[in-house]
Amino acid sequence: MLPHAIARIAAHAALAGDGVIGLTHASASAEASLLAPRDAHKGVDVQLGAALLDVELFVVLRYGAPLAQLAEATSERVHAALTNALGAIPVNVQVRVQGLRAPVSP
Helix, strand or coil: CCHHHHHHHHHHHHHCCCCEEEECCCCCCCCCCCCCHHHHHHHEEEEECCCCEEEEEEEEEECCCCHHHHHHHHHHHHHHHHHHHHCCCCEEEEEEEEEEECCCCC
């Protein structure tokens, strides 16, 4: 599977979680713009190794939420989605919190 497709699966899984406001570029500061949902895969770095898949997500989380728990839940959700899509390939998922934002009111 191509890295671009893997990044799309990872971004979709990350955004499905409560408390994840969005994804952003790796080089973004805390004031960074969120990527549009259709471009969220650009906030995912995929490295395909011979025996391991490394995925790094750059997320903005909801202000006031328990950050460690949100990051862990996001990592587990992305890991499960990639394992389901790819099979038994060992997957290493890292979640990098790039910023915090208040949730947007509907």
